[in-house]
Amino acid sequence: MHAVFTNRKAIVALTVPALLVMLFAIVAPILLSIYYGLTSWAGFGKLTFVGLRNYRDIITADPTFWHSLANAVILALVTIFIQNPVAFVIAAALTKVKRSRIFRTIYFIPAILTVVVVTRLWVSIFNPNYGLLNKVIHALGFSQFSVAWLSNPSTALWSVIFIMIWYGFGWALLFYYSGLMTMSPEIEEAAVIDGANRWQLYTRVVIPYIFPVIQAVLIIDVISSLKQMEVIYLSTNGAPGDATQFIANYLYIKAFMYSQYGYGSAISVMFVVIALILTLVTRGLTNRNPGVEL
Amino acid sequence: MKINRAFLLLTASLFLAATFAWANGQSESTQTQKVVIKVADNLPDRTNGMGLVTQTILDGFTKAHPNVSFEVESYPDQPYQQKMKLYATAGQLPEMFKYWSFSTLLKPLVDGNLVRPLNRADFSDIPYLPGALDSNVYNGKLYGVPVTADMWFVYYNKSLMQKAGVAVPTTISDLMASIPKFKAQGIIPVVTDGKDGWPLSITYDNLVERLTGSFDTVRQAMARKIKFTDPEFVQAAQILQNMAKAGLFQSDLVTSDYGASRNLFGQEKAAMYLMGSWELGLVSDKSFSQNFSDNVAVAKFPVLASGKGQTNDLVAWYGGNWVLGAKSKHPAIDEELIKYLAHQWGPLTWGKQAAIPAQKIQPNETDSPLAKAILQIAGEATSTSGTTTLDSSTPAFKETHQKLCIELVSGVLTPEQFAQQLDAAAAQAAGQ
Numbered sequence: 001m002h003a004v005f006t007n008r009k010a011i012v013a014l015t016v017p018a019l020l021v022m023l024f025a026i027v028a029p030i031l032l033s034i035y036y037g038l039t040s041w042a043g044f045g046k047l048t049f050v051g052l053r054n055y056r057d058i059i060t061a062d063p064t065f066w067h068s069l070a071n072a073v074i075l076a077l078v079t080i081f082i083q084n085p086v087a088f089v090i091a092a093a094l095t096k097v098k099r100s101r102i103f104r105t106i107y108f109i110p111a112i113l114t115v116v117v118v119t120r121l122w123v124s125i126f127n128p129n130y131g132l133l134n135k136v137i138h139a140l141g142f143s144q145f146s147v148a149w150l151s152n153p154s155t156a157l158w159s160v161i162f163i164m165i166w167y168g169f170g171w172a173l174l175f176y177y178s179g180l181m182t183m184s185p186e187i188e189e190a191a192v193i194d195g196a197n198r199w200q201l202y203t204r205v206v207i208p209y210i211f212p213v214i215q216a217v218l219i220i221d222v223i224s225s226l227k228q229m230e231v232i233y234l235s236t237n238g239a240p241g242d243a244t245q246f247i248a249n250y251l252y253i254k255a256f257m258y259s260q261y262g263y264g265s266a267i268s269v270m271f272v273v274i275a276l277i278l279t280l281v282t283r284g285l286t287n288r289n290p291g292v293e294l
Numbered sequence: 295m296k297i298n299r300a301f302l303l304l305t306a307s308l309f310l311a312a313t314f315a316w317a318n319g320q321s322e323s324t325q326t327q328k329v330v331i332k333v334a335d336n337l338p339d340r341t342n343g344m345g346l347v348t349q350t351i352l353d354g355f356t357k358a359h360p361n362v363s364f365e366v367e368s369y370p371d372q373p374y375q376q377k378m379k380l381y382a383t384a385g386q387l388p389e390m391f392k393y394w395s396f397s398t399l400l401k402p403l404v405d406g407n408l409v410r411p412l413n414r415a416d417f418s419d420i421p422y423l424p425g426a427l428d429s430n431v432y433n434g435k436l437y438g439v440p441v442t443a444d445m446w447f448v449y450y451n452k453s454l455m456q457k458a459g460v461a462v463p464t465t466i467s468d469l470m471a472s473i474p475k476f477k478a479q480g481i482i483p484v485v486t487d488g489k490d491g492w493p494l495s496i497t498y499d500n501l502v503e504r505l506t507g508s509f510d511t512v513r514q515a516m517a518r519k520i521k522f523t524d525p526e527f528v529q530a531a532q533i534l535q536n537m538a539k540a541g542l543f544q545s546d547l548v549t550s551d552y553g554a555s556r557n558l559f560g561q562e563k564a565a566m567y568l569m570g571s572w573e574l575g576l577v578s579d580k581s582f583s584q585n586f587s588d589n590v591a592v593a594k595f596p597v598l599a600s601g602k603g604q605t606n607d608l609v610a611w612y613g614g615n616w617v618l619g620a621k622s623k624h625p626a627i628d629e630e631l632i633k634y635l636a637h638q639w640g641p642l643t644w645g646k647q648a649a650i651p652a653q654k655i656q657p658n659e660t661d662s663p664l665a666k667a668i669l670q671i672a673g674e675a676t677s678t679s680g681t682t683t684l685d686s687s688t689p690a691f692k693e694t695h696q697k698l699c700i701e702l703v704s705g706v707l708t709p710e711q712f713a714q715q716l717d718a719a720a721a722q723a724a725g726q
Contacts, residue, residue: 045406240704
């Protein structure tokens with residue numbers, strides 16, 4: 001074993017396949033997207049080089065792009081400030097419950113369903129005439145609140161965000177539960193003996209301890225908020241107007257429905273840049289309390 | 295360090311499995327006697343309508359040529375279009391596939407040399423309707439065989455109309471006045487595919503014609519002789535928006551796709567269905583009740599009492615066609631296949647009452663009442679629109695037109711804003 005680790009040739013031979021995969025699967029497509037972003041092309045047929053026109057149009061003349069980005073940021077904020085605290089509280093509660101496995105399984109079931117199943121399920125529930133939600137609202141006597149959840153411009157975005165939060169909840173719970181389980185009970189007992197009440201216990205001891213987990217979850221949340229495509233495509237396709245449009249769905253529409261492949265590629269490059277910036281910002285904002293290195 | 299035996303066994307078996315899978319894939323392609331032709335269409339229901347016609351033709355061809363078999367991919371309408379565009383980008387278009395003759399769809403494929411020109415002489419003995427075959431000609435060459443003569447009207451359910459006490463509407467104001475009567479019975483007045491947007495775009499064209507009396511008005515705007523910001527276009531947009539605001543359509547209009555809206559009509563939740571003549575197969579769809587089949591009928595698009603358009607001005611065009619992909623290992627068989635399909639299509643489509651084919655047909659006494667009614671509407675038409683505005687320009691214009699119509703009916707845009715943005719899109723499309 002020692003021989004393998006010090007043999008340069010062996011190291012190269014073993015890491016080259018993985019590097020090649022990364023090169024072809026990640027680096028090459030990004031470079032190609034940058035190239036296609038500089039063209040006007042339908043995906044087939046004549047390809048015209050237009051320089052930075054697509055990028056200029058996205059930044060200065062495309063309200064849909066900025067609206068999609070705003071929707072992604074709203075989703076990220078809702079995930080960070082609503083889904084994560086709820087997941088954390090439930091995870092903390094589950095660490096204290098004896099038969100927690102059944103609850104963990106139930107909470108995790110949405111996460112293992114495919115996105116098609118989840119979206120079609122909620123589209124049916126949100127159906128204004130025949131959906132479960134409006135029927136329950138009518139039955140409870142609140143008929144004035146029964147609206148076309150996914151078609152009404154004021155409720156569409158929140159309905160779609162709800163679907164995404166519901167779908168991703170199991171993952172957040174899983175991460176927090178695993179993080180909390182790594183904490184040994186002695187630390188908690190020591191804090192309680194020192195006179196910490198529950199609030200102080202969690203804010204001064206537990207959260208700083210699992211901060212690397214929280215940071216990882218936040219970064220994943222930000223990235224996945226930007227990447228949302230399937231839920232939108234299967235439910236509203238961005239309608240009404242741009243109310244529920246997200247960047248990944250918008251770039252798909254531009255590339256394959258408008259047949260503006262070059263423009264779609266330019267959007268994807270902007271998307272990578274924005275995702276990198278947001279990741280660095282999130283890391284920067286959350287690096288104040290290093291906690292324990294995982 | 296001892297290499298873990300279990301790990302070695304797992305890796306070895308994975309490697310062997312992969313090798314077997316690859317070898318298996320190889321052996322199928324070395325059998326040269328059998329020919330597998332890839333076919334794709336937007337007709338997933340093979341038990342009814344044009345899906346049944348297509349499958350019957352493919353099965354018939356296999357009977358005549360036992361060495362030929364087909365790999366068929368069928369998707370619903372809009373996902374199908376996107377899939378074909380994806381295939382075009384990847385250079386993997388099927389050998390024969392259903393498409394549309396429009397400049398928004400077929401022309402880009404022609405320009406990219408992705409479809410094969412056909413031999414016009416192969417189809418000279420088919421009694422196509424005037425202009426049907428020509429709608430598939432680009433740069434002097436024939437690229438597709440037309441399948442249907444498409445017309446735009448209002449299907450309705452006689453029993454639901456009776457239940458609500460509504461007579462078949464002949465004017466837009468009749469239509470609007472019927473809304474409360476339907477709502478009182480819990481019936482949706484009109485359904486259409488709002489999610490995809492193109493039915494709204496076609497309806498908009500129809501409304502402009504009902505106002506001005508001519509299908510040329512939109513053509514002139516597209517040719518930039520007049521602007522879409524002129525009063526008649528804004529007024530038509532206002533009418534369409536008023537229809538949506540008054541609750542004429544299903545309340546989830548912009549999230550109901552093609553299948554969902556068709557089902558609402560077929561399941562008798564809606565009294566009327568704004569759609570085209572290719573849905574003749576509604577009457578024989580086994581997933582709908584007998585009551586529906588007995589009561590489905592069709593009416594001409596209503597007129598505007600204050601407008602110049604007449605009831606016999608019909609929005610009609612040639613849309614769907616079948617084309618051959620340019621890349622093929624056996625072009626001769628493909629050409630024979632499409633020739634066979636073109637010859638079988640008319641008699642079979644009319645025989646199975648699936649749609650109105652793009653050729654002259656013989657009416658029979660045994661035709662369903664719906665088919666007879668459609669033929670009558672077609673026969674009484676005094677002027678027709680030709681290709682709709684939506685599909686007469688670039689793909690980007692088409693998507694913008696659809697999106698603007700969706701925004702108009704959702705109330706996101708005012709009719710003036712709609713007209714402005716439509717005009718800007720038309721100017722941009724004309725400039726390209």
